[in-house]
Amino acid sequence: MEVVGYGTQEASAKLSPLKFTREDPRAGEIAIEVTHCGVCHSDLHQARDDWDNTVWPCIPGHEVVGTVTAVGEGVTKFKVGDRAGIGCMVNSCQECDQCDMGHEQYCTGPKSCTLTYNGPKKPDGTNTYGGYSTGFVVREEFALTIPDAIDLEHAAPILCAGITTYQPMKYFGLKEGMTLGVAGIGGLGHMAVQIGKALGAKVVALTTSPGKKDAIEKLGADAVIDVNDGDAMEANAQTIDLIVNTIPYQHDLNPYLALMKAKSQIAVVGNFLGFDDLDTATMVFQHVGVTGSLIGGVADTQEVLELCAKHDIRPEIEMIRMDEINTAFERMQEEDVRFRHVIDMASLRDDKDAADKAVKIDDPVRGEVVGR
Incomplete structure (x- = not known):
């Protein structure tokens, strides 16, 4: 899967188009065409290496929603055409006490949980790339079902x-x-x-x-x-x-x-x-x-989606194009957004100039997901 995203290769650089390959879904995995991605303050911190832990290249985005385009062997939770979301994690050991309790964010396995982006904790040590991109692959255990009552653009910020x-x-x-x-x-x-x-x-x-x-x-x-x-x-x-x-x-x-x-x-x-x-x-x-307190486990994330659907809770959002992300970061620093930017990822898929100008990332990463 040839993917175009927006990211940066150093802390002082603005986000710009990058392209890379995500492999097709294997057993237990699903592929998603990303339709929307929320912009979190941690995206800005990570892109600027404010926490001194960023791995380059950095493609942010952990409030990811879209439509399932393919499913791997054995997938039972999703089918092609379903709406799905991906939050802050894409994997964990799924065997430790924390994972058994539904607290995958506190996984105590050998590499802890795998973050949706800037998560170089996969067993092979490679980096992860996030939802500021046109496509995604994830284990079905870490994908969320979006309630029918919630539009995709409003679902995105709920995931973080x-x-x-x-x-x-x-x-x-x-x-x-x-x-x-x-x-x-x-x-x-x-x-x-x-x-x-x-x-x-x-x-x-x-x-x-x-x-x-x-x-x-x-x-x-x-x-x-x-x-x-x-x-x-x-x-x-x-x-x-x-x-x-x-x-x-x-x-x-x-x-x-x-x-x-x-x-x-x-x-x-x-x-x-x-x-x-x-x-x-x-x-x-x-x-x-x-x-x-760090994010939440997969089951609790599904629970809060259902709570928001039941009580008609929605984030107040401002939709932006992908090429407006650097301005969005500046506005977020100035506290000039009420209250969450959400990227319309169709703006990136339709941007032929971005695809042509995108820098190819020469990285052996095979997507965000690895076997248990």
Whole structure:
């Protein structure tokens, strides 16, 4: 399968057309024509090597949806013509305790889980290329069924933004009568607000952008607090049971600690860079936990898709062409998107100039998927 994608071969370069080959699906695998791909803040971090772990070439994209074009021998979950999605993982050992519990993202096998892109943890050590591309191949165990009620373009962000925020809510038992705080109302946060409401919680949005107040209230938030407003923060001290912190960069967590009830949790889902001068005294005396949470397993991702279908939860999206991705990255850095870009991949398939100009990647990668 000759595939055209957008990626970069160094941190300082803009994304541009690249082409490579994905092999046809083997037993247990399906091939997908990618129709849409969401743009996640981690795509920007990875393309710019902000986490100092990028493997080049880097073709981002882990909110991938499309139509099944071929199935390998033994596939039972999908048939040609079905709609399917691929989230942040494409493989795991499928044998360890974490995989058995449906937490493939925490796979403890020899190479851990295989990420959808920049995942050089396959047994043969080669890199993986993501959904900013025209075609994809994946094991059927790691493909999601898209409910009929959800359009493909709206399904894409649920596969990362939806599951990443749903997972800590499920793990910590968020339910009616509890108060959920959502820190950072961007691509992840705006999904967290809607999911929290569907689970019956009172939802408090915590933002440093008070200009978003009207948009946040339209999402269903019961209250919007400007974190820089000292009086408002003091008035809401010790009122929150769980905060899902979606802020994707290093920041001061201490103001959020003061909002927490005793025996509550702050779940960090977006910041891989750490916190300075964390107020452990408040953590100790109020029994407040600061924990991390990474995406979610395949079953939980399917569960949040069904939840969004049932409760009419949809990401607010702005559709872009593939050749607009560099501008989208700039706008994302400037927090100038409400609330998620989604790429119309037909724009890449129809772009003959991109196919002609695409640089061939001389890489022995045989697609994202390997045997168990």
